[in-house]
Amino acid sequence: MKISVRSGDTFWYYSQLFFIPAGLIIDSNPSLDPNALKIGSEVEIPGFIKESYTIKQGDTFWKLAEQRNIHVDGLLLLNGNINPDALKIGSAIILPSRVTTPIVNGRQGYSFEILQRDLTRLKEIYPFIRLRSIGESVLGKPLYEIKIGDGSKKVHMNASFHANEWITTSVLMTFLNDFLLSLTNMMPIRGVETLSVYKAVTLSIVPMVNPDGVDLVLKGPPSAMKDQLLNINNGSSDFTGWKANIRGVDLNNQFPAKWELEKERKEVKSPAPRDFPGDKPLSEPETIAMAELAQEELFDRMLALHTQGKEFYWGYEGLEPPEAERLAEDFERVSGYRSVRYIDSYAGYKDWYIKEYRKPAFTLELGKGINPLPLSQFDEIYRDTLGIFLVSIYRWY
Structure with a gap:
């Protein structure tokens, strides 16, 4: 106003x-x-x-x-x-x-268009947030980063690395909106006084890493690429199971943390709806942008939101710091999700982040079922993960 x-x-x-x-x-x-x-x-x-x-x-x-x-x-x-x-x-x-009620409606197919609309409205009502593009997708869509707070501790969260996991954007944007409402109405969230968090922490959010893929899942292929995408999708016009970016590269298999091992053992050797790690690490504009963001900001903690499994992963080759284990214990306690230290999968953003910076980093597998998870799970997912979000920004050991 x-x-x-x-x-x-x-x-x-x-x-x-x-x-x-x-x-x-x-x-x-x-x-x-x-x-x-x-x-x-x-x-x-x-x-x-x-x-x-x-x-x-x-x-x-x-x-x-x-x-x-x-x-x-x-x-x-x-x-x-x-x-x-x-x-x-x-x-x-x-x-x-x-303003006492949310702008964001997470209980819908959350496309890039809806994301842009909500970010514009949130910026109008809460002008203390900083909004910028950290890069562009293959099709030129901006990859938005939202920053809140001005504290010395830095926490990063991202969502929708995988296209058919777009519900993670809905969840993260809902948390963002609830955090903003809490600040301006001076109402705690689950007992957490968010104004003190705002003063101590700078929160970075990239709510949609893969906007081209999300729109492909929710809206179908753009006309100019229809034949190409149908070919990658084995002739099927059903794109609901698509995980990759619009070029058929799995963005969470793109990072230089045992990428060569993942490349060798993946059965998929060319662009595909899922699991193709690309011809080289960091070949895609989306992964380049996310790597450059990490290099620029040097976050103290990182959460990458995925689906599904009701569990989270937090280790890589023994390089994770002791703080990560304490956070994992708290995450498990507040969410009921299963804590998994190591998993036989590499080249993900979490893996690379731990390898490069020796900071706590987590892959959260929200909900349970077959991707894309139905919106009927939204309330349960948000309830379970809200505690994780709060612990990540207010619990410092």
């Missing part, structure tokens, strides 16, 4: 006016000096939207402010050209409306 600075206004005053932490307001306005606001400057107030309201019989600014649980001056700020002592029935005013 945008407002204009008046004489004497400060970020700290706006914080009291709208019951929003001052730090969130400051971070929502990075180009403004909080100690020298200029009259007429535009300021973003996070967690609010503007609503038009038609004055009715008996309405006053004081009554409307009480109903909205805000100060009267909040109404005066948004309606500076209106005399509050002479309201006219039928005239329109602007009311600040606190």
Whole structure:
């Protein structure tokens, strides 16, 4: 919600006016000096939207402010050209409306178009988030990264490395939205005070690593590539089981952590709906972007969301740090998922991350069944994994 600075206004005053932490307001306005606001400057107030309201019989600014649980001056700020002592029935005013319900609806086929729409809306309501593209997919779709918080500890989460595991994007975007709602409404999540997390941690989220593949599963092949993709898919027009990117490369078999071993033992030797590790490691734009992100940010922890199995993997060649075992114990306790240290599978993002940085990294296999998992499992998956998300950002040993 945008407002204009008046004489004497400060970020700290706006914080009291709208019951929003001052730090969130400051971070929502990075180009403004909080100690020298200029009259007429535009300021973003996070967690609010503007609503038009038609004055009715008996309405006053004081009554409307009480109903909205805000100060009267909040109404005066948004309606500076209106005399509050002479309201006219039928005239329109602007009311600040606190956002208390989610924007994200995770209980749907979560395509790239829906992701873009939700990110645009979240950025409007919560301007303290930082949104950027870290690269592009084969078809030129941006690979979005969202950052929240300004703490020294860095945690990264990603989803939809595999196309038919798109429900992981739904789950991660739902967590993102719940985290933002918790911050602006100052309501804990399962007892975790998220504002203290925001101050201590920088959370990085890449919600859809494989947007071309996700759209292929949910919408079918783009017309320009239909024949090519039908050929890769053994002539079948059913793409619901497709895991790879749009070129038929399995993105989670692309990283230089025993890639040669995976390449040799995979039966698939050419582009396919699943399991083809490519002709060389990091051959795909999506995996290059994810590797460069890790190299740039040096995250302290990493979670990669996949489906299915109700378990998670956290070891690689004994290179995982002691902290990883403590996190694994907590993850198992809060989720009921099975902790698996080693698995005979390599070349994944988790494997490479541990190999390169000796930091805790996890592959989470959400839910159970046959991919793509049905949306009927969404609530259970989110309930089980919410504790893992929270532990990963607030539990430091």
